[in-house]
Amino acid sequence: MNHVGAMESLGLDGLASARERPFFRRVPFLLAFRRSGVPQHILKRRSVTMLENPADFQENDQERRTLSVGRASWHAISRGEFETVRQLAGGPWKEQLDGIELPWLCWHVDEQWSLVQQRMVSAAGWTPVVGNDPRAGRPPLIDGAVYVDFNDGLGLPALSMLFPLEFVYLFSSRLAFWHSDLLIREPMFFQLAEEFRALQDGATAAVDGRKRWYRNLLGKRGRYWELIGCTTRGASRDQYKNACGWWRHQHLHPNCTTDSSKRVRQRYTIDHGAGILVWEEQHGGVVHTLPSRPLEEGHCTRIGNKRYTPLSPNDWRRDLSKDLSFNYDIREVCSRLGLTKYLF
DSSP states (O other): OOOOHHHHHHHHHHHHHHHOOOOOHHHHHHHHHHHHHHHHHHHHHHOSSSOOOGGGGGGGGGGHHHHHTTBBBBTTHHHHHHHHHHHIIIIIIHHHHTTTTTEEEEEEEHHHHHHHHHHHHHHTEEEEEEOOOGGOOOOOOOOOEOOOOOTTTTSSOOOTTTTTTTTGGGOOEEEEEEETTTTTOHHHHHHHHHHTOOOOEEEEEEEEEEHHHHHHHOOOOEEEEEEEEEEEHHHHHHHTTTTTTTOOGGGOOOOOOOHHHHHHTSSSSSSSSHHHHHHHHHHEEEEEEOGGGGGGGGGGTTTTTOOOOOSSSSSOOOHHHHHHHHOOOOHHHHHHTOOOGGGO
């Protein structure tokens, strides 16, 4: 999330006096917030691009570190773990996807939800490639689906869909993906599947989470959201080369080595997908934007849901394998979206 500590330090009187001035005299006041994209305490805590010694993280808080690695965050992964991931991506992951023309990543956190997603992907003419959070166990598979244990060789306590997205250039020519808690009406889903099929190498498709221009002035630039999308090998390779991508804390990307590149990324949020926005705005990357509003009805999230009862904390310990089915009835959701046939 963006932090606006500068605004807090001004107090209400400072904010009110700024509003009373003509707009052209307010601009320097507003531009001051553009530096607030990355919290200063994070920048001070980490001045290197990658952990040389994992034991240095958060005063030996290894549980938090390893869970943060699994949630795809550059601020937690060690150099040794990073090299291991690259070897796995270019080795076992690539071998298991060899010959699959249209792979679609379905991330298993719940058995019923995973099967519905796999059936929809298969009906759209794609191959379900099923990964999993180890807390949810090994996923069930439909005929034709391929299981990839992205955690094999890493042994992390948790793993998110975003983890392998950073390394697509090493193991697949393209990869579609969607959140574990998302279902979409059939006509829209099939349309997206066709758009992803036609995506040119070098391009990425992602949900538009950018903010409007006046929020940019406050340092809130937004991001591209991984709710659903598709990336290609050319795009993934160029993102990696330019120190962009899907992981959090992009200013600590291993290729973000200069002070100027770090300053650029300080104008953006530290959240997942901000690197894709950096890639588009700073490096000429091609992003096909997908609107978020039509997807809201099938996104079974805690966001904006006052009745949501979490069974896991809303932080680095968040566990959808506990929360999803407890808060949403898959049968009711499928009935509401016209997807009942995918339940069986």
